[in-house]
Amino acid sequence: MKKFLSLTLSAGLAIATAGPLLALDKTVSSVEVTSNLNAYQNNNVLKFWPTLDLDLEQAIASKLNVNERLDVPGISVEINKVTIDGDTVLPDSGEFNQLEGVVTTNESRNKGSAGTHTENWEDKIGSYSLRLTANSAEREIPDGWVGVAASQDDFYTSLIDGYADAVVERIEE
Numbered sequence: 001m002k003k004f005l006s007l008t009l010s011a012g013l014a015i016a017t018a019g020p021l022l023a024l025d026k027t028v029s030s031v032e033v034t035s036n037l038n039a040y041q042n043n044n045v046l047k048f049w050p051t052l053d054l055d056l057e058q059a060i061a062s063k064l065n066v067n068e069r070l071d072v073p074g075i076s077v078e079i080n081k082v083t084i085d086g087d088t089v090l091p092d093s094g095e096f097n098q099l100e101g102v103v104t105t106n107e108s109r110n111k112g113s114a115g116t117h118t119e120n121w122e123d124k125i126g127s128y129s130l131r132l133t134a135n136s137a138e139r140e141i142p143d144g145w146v147g148v149a150a151s152q153d154d155f156y157t158s159l160i161d162g163y164a165d166a167v168v169e170r171i172e173e
Contacts, residue, residue: 026171027065029108030074033057037080040088048094049156053079059164064171071108073125077167078102097134097150099159102127103167128170132163 033053037043045052056077064075081100084090104127133141134150141147148162 027072028075029068029070029072031057031061033077035079043088044090045082055160059160060167063164063168074106076104099163100131103130130166
């Protein structure tokens with residue numbers, strides 16, 4: 001009975017951990033995230049979330065195979081607007097419910113020899129605007145936006161992970 005229970009638990013763990021591993025079926029040469037919020041006066045986002053770009057970069061990279069030695073496209077994201085119901089001045093809690101940016105797919109920096117790369121992206125393959133909003137019972141998700149479930153207690157992680165998921169979902173295999 002102990003062997004059966006142990007075998008059953010092992011199989012359950014293997015299945016539970018296989019899901020996240022299977023999600024890593026897309027490969028890019030790099031992931032870079034920057035934030036450019038200068039267009040908005042009195043923007044206080046980075047006061048509350050100084051590592052926003054790093055956190056998003058890590059969230060995206062954790063969902064992909066990133067291999068800088070391969071001649072495959074890279075992803076760059078520029079976050080250009082973070083708001084609470086459209087207002088770029090966040091409340092004292094630092095809470096926000098909308099995250100906007102531009103996602104660009106770039107040619108590999110590894111043209112030619114594997115393992116060597118240039119400091120600048122060679123060519124843009126394509127780009128698109130990505131706007132994410134927290135789902136709310138009070139409002140409908142606008143056309144062109146991606147909705148994500150977010151609790152008030154953990155809105156930051158929910159929105160960062162939701163944005164990362166939306167980026168990864170649109171990467172072609």
